[in-house]
Amino acid sequence: DAGVIQSPRHEVTEMGQEVTLRCKPISGHNSLFWYRQTMMRGLELLIYFNNNVPIDDSGMPEDRFSAKMPNASFSTLKIQPSEPRDSAVYFCASIPSGGGADTQYFGPGTRLTVL
Amino acid sequence: SQQGEEDPQALSIQEGENATMNCSYKTSINNLQWYRQNSGRGLVHLILIRSNEREKHSGRLRVTLDTSKKSSSLLITASRAADTASYFCATDAASGSRLTFGEGTQLTVNP
Numbered sequence: 001d002a003g004v005i006q007s008p009r010h011e012v013t014e015m016g017q018e019v020t021l022r023c024k025p026i027s028g029h030n031s032l033f034w035y036r037q038t039m040m041r042g043l044e045l046l047i048y049f050n051n052n053v054p055i056d057d058s059g060m061p062e063d064r065f066s067a068k069m070p071n072a073s074f075s076t077l078k079i080q081p082s083e084p085r086d087s088a089v090y091f092c093a094s095i096p097s098g099g100g101a102d103t104q105y106f107g108p109g110t111r112l113t114v115l
Numbered sequence: 116s117q118q119g120e121e122d123p124q125a126l127s128i129q130e131g132e133n134a135t136m137n138c139s140y141k142t143s144i145n146n147l148q149w150y151r152q153n154s155g156r157g158l159v160h161l162i163l164i165r166s167n168e169r170e171k172h173s174g175r176l177r178v179t180l181d182t183s184k185k186s187s188s189l190l191i192t193a194s195r196a197a198d199t200a201s202y203f204c205a206t207d208a209a210s211g212s213r214l215t216f217g218e219g220t221q222l223t224v225n226p
Contacts, residue, residue, distance in 0.1 A: 043203065043216040056213055091157055103148070104214060106157030
């Protein structure tokens, strides 16, 4: 099993540009979570999906952030336009059931730097 | 503040010593989990303890849960340099299914 796959691993962009982060959950997992980790704020849940449907997006910071899960094997997190304060490591995680009580399997993260 | 708060924020010990990290939370939970994060990597699940359990073991890990005090501890026995990492507790509130992570304890085990 390849685990959760995220791409790119590193992204450097300029303020105002659109950024798209990608995640492939573990096959058979039907819940997917997007997190953001910074030194100041720690690990924050942005949004999670169950069976490709967004369940809780209360952590999405503002309208510049959007996330989609068009099918069970792919999700994107888009930031448009990006700002320097969006610089962080973004993690995707998946679990095999609908509840958050199960173990979450994390991807390696995407380190985003917005100049 | 966050649901889970770890204490201490940083811990430095010698190889072979035991390391104890604590986590406090504020609301009722279904379960509490501990995760480990090596520098530059994603989080890895270590152990889960349910609200009706008081203690759980896994290899060199021992987790306790005191729901009356809303606190948990993670003990790593006979630590190794490879245990150097950040350790996070995460709670699953009784009313929801999302996990809320604490700020983490940075453990350094010196060889």
